[in-house]
Amino acid sequence: MAQANIDPRWGDWAREPAPILEKQIRETLSSDVVVIGAGIAGVTCALRSAQNGLKVIVLEKSSNWSARGGNIGVPNSRFMREQGYENNLDEIAREWIKRCGNRCDEEIVWLFLKNGEEAMNWLLDIVTLPGYGCRPALQANIYRGETYREIFGSHRLFDGPMAKKGLRPGAADAVFAMYSEAVKLGVRFIFDSPAVRLIKNGGRVVGAVAEDKEGYFRVLAERGTVLATGDIGGSDDMCAELAPLASRCVTKLYTPKGCNTGDGHRMGLWAGGAFENTPFPLMMHPMAFYFANYCFLFVDQNGKRFMNEDNYIQGKMNALISRNLSYAWSIIDGGWETKIPMTLPYGGGLFWGRDHSPDESPFSAEQTAGMMERGIKSGQVVKADTPEELAEKTGMPVDNFVNTLRRYNSLVEKGHDDDFGKRKELLISLDKPPYYALKFGPSLLAVVGGLRVNTELNVLNEKNVPVPGLYAVGNVAGGRYGVDYPMLLAGNSHGTAMTFGYVLGDILAN
Numbered sequence: 157m158a159q160a161n162i163d164p165r166w167g168d169w170a171r172e173p174a175p176i177l178e179k180q181i182r183e184t185l186s187s188d189v190v191v192i193g194a195g196i197a198g199v200t201c202a203l204r205s206a207q208n209g210l211k212v213i214v215l216e217k218s219s220n221w222s223a224r225g226g227n228i229g230v231p232n233s234r235f236m237r238e239q240g241y242e243n244n245l246d247e248i249a250r251e252w253i254k255r256c257g258n259r260c261d262e263e264i265v266w267l268f269l270k271n272g273e274e275a276m277n278w279l280l281d282i283v284t285l286p287g288y289g290c291r292p293a294l295q296a297n298i299y300r301g302e303t304y305r306e307i308f309g310s311h312r313l314f315d316g317p318m319a320k321k322g323l324r325p326g327a328a329d330a331v332f333a334m335y336s337e338a339v340k341l342g343v344r345f346i347f348d349s350p351a352v353r354l355i356k357n358g359g360r361v362v363g364a365v366a367e368d369k370e371g372y373f374r375v376l377a378e379r380g381t382v383l384a385t386g387d388i389g390g391s392d393d394m395c396a397e398l399a400p401l402a403s404r405c406v407t408k409l410y411t412p413k414g415c416n417t418g419d420g421h422r423m424g425l426w427a428g429g430a431f432e433n434t435p436f437p438l439m440m441h442p443m444a445f446y447f448a449n450y451c452f453l454f455v456d457q458n459g460k461r462f463m464n465e466d467n468y469i470q471g472k473m474n475a476l477i478s479r480n481l482s483y484a485w486s487i488i489d490g491g492w493e494t495k496i497p498m499t500l501p502y503g504g505g506l507f508w509g510r511d512h513s514p515d516e517s518p519f520s521a522e523q524t525a526g527m528m529e530r531g532i533k534s535g536q537v538v539k540a541d542t543p544e545e546l547a548e549k550t551g552m553p554v555d556n557f558v559n560t561l562r563r564y565n566s567l568v569e570k571g572h573d574d575d576f577g578k579r580k581e582l583l584i585s586l587d588k589p590p591y592y593a594l595k596f597g598p599s600l601l602a603v604v605g606g607l608r609v610n611t612e613l614n615v616l617n618e619k620n621v622p623v624p625g626l627y628a629v630g631n632v633a634g635g636r637y638g639v640d641y642p643m644l645l646a647g648n649s650h651g652t653a654m655t656f657g658y659v660l661g662d663i664l665a666n
Contacts, residue, residue, distance in 0.1 A: 197630030197653035198384030204661025206341035217350030226326030227647025230272035259638030275658035290316035299505030304468040310646035361625035385420030387631035405600035407444035420632040430618040432634030436605025440473035446536040459557030464576040473598040483597030
């Protein structure tokens with residue numbers, strides 16, 4: 157008989173495999189908590205649980221803990237207040253819910269907003285300990301337009317051991333420090349050992365079966381089993397049915413490769429959990445292309461303008477996805493050194509220009525020139541003396557592009573964007589040679605949707621009843637976003653993962 161929580165139209169990925177027999181299991185381990193996954197959500201939960209006196213075993217399919225990106229976004233923190241910044245939670249909630257089309261779970265959003273500051277203060281206490289010595293900073297390049305406004309709250313960590321090794325300042329040092337502290341408290345990390353099935357007893361999830369090079373073993377958990385297995389972006393079959401727009405991203409940037417294959421989603425489903433509504437939201441940045449795209453003139457591969465360029469980064473990527481564009485061109489001209497700074501008081505944000513902190517200048521001509529030279533060498537930036545030459549070099553129809561540029565400059569002269577309604581402050585002419593085309597497009601970072609959970613982070617079935625003993629945090633859990641990743645606060649996926657891991661560590665101890 158088919159499970160009510162499994163759509164019969166789904167492919168083989170949703171079919172529960174044959175049971176693992178008792179004779180196949182060579183060893184049984186016991187703990188209070190078993191955490192499946194050693195990313196930021198899982199390691200946070202493991203450490204906080206251990207701080208609360210619980211015995212914890214972490215199962216990880218790769219050979220080490222993992223971390224991606226540099227931003228950990230929370231609504232407020234002690235560090236923010238010391239810098240003179242404080243956000244209003246009511247305002248964040250309204251904007252967040254609006255950005256998510258009112259399809260996020262408001263209780264889950266508020267769980268983050270109410271606990272994010274405490275969790276970040278806890279993390280900052282850890283990463284600034286001797287031996288880690290991280291220097292916190294805020295991400296300052298926020299979008300300043302009212303329609304898609306962004307706020308301070310994205311934390312980065314400089315000067316830590318992982319940053320000194322060349323990793324991006326932020327999540328890597330956070331996870332490294334938490335992992336190190338967890339090991340000191342006796343948390344056992346078992347690497348190269350993917351969990352393959354959850355164990356149920358009388359309807360309750362009581363642990364998991366994992367597999368290493370010697371075969372199967374199981375870990376029993378007295379208090380709870382935590383899924384922290386990441387997203388489904390590495391599974392083409394799951395994306396095709398749960399997040400089909402992911403296939404339009406020409407590049408997937410998740411590392412380590414092969415780890416985000418929806419293992420926890422499937423195990424949770426087989427244990428009786430249910431997914432939030434599909435399609436799952438996507439987190440997309442243009443990292444596989446040129447770093448900056450600005451707001452002047454965007455044209456498609458046919459040389460046609462297709463959107464209001466005055467937008468934040470997730471909105472830009474959605475616009476490309478909606479037109480099935482694998483990439484587009486952002487056009488700037490030889491006056492960029494004076495024209496880019498003109499836009500920053502009105503726009504800005506990630507990939508608008510310089511990646512900076514509040515105590516740094518938001519624009520550096522020297523840094524920008526260096527980036528552009530590297531882009532020219534890599535083929536991500538095309539330079540030409542005339543619009544006609546630029547079109548030829550990029551493969552755009554010459555007449556289309558020349559007419560588009562002429563039309564755009566006429567709108568600038570008129571002082572009103574009749575075509576797409578861009579704010580007049582950002583209508584800036586492109587008429588000074590040389591001309592540049594900056595290649596940008598959507599790269600998939602993660603599919604940020606998953607199993608339904610309640611405010612106890614307990615996985616829910618299709619009737620919204622908790623599956624006893626089973627919890628989920630990070631990108632395997634749903635509720636946060638509904639239809640889109642809200643870039644109101646950069647790094648909020650990391651922020652929610654860390655916060656919910658912290659909160660769950662307290663819940664499991666009570």
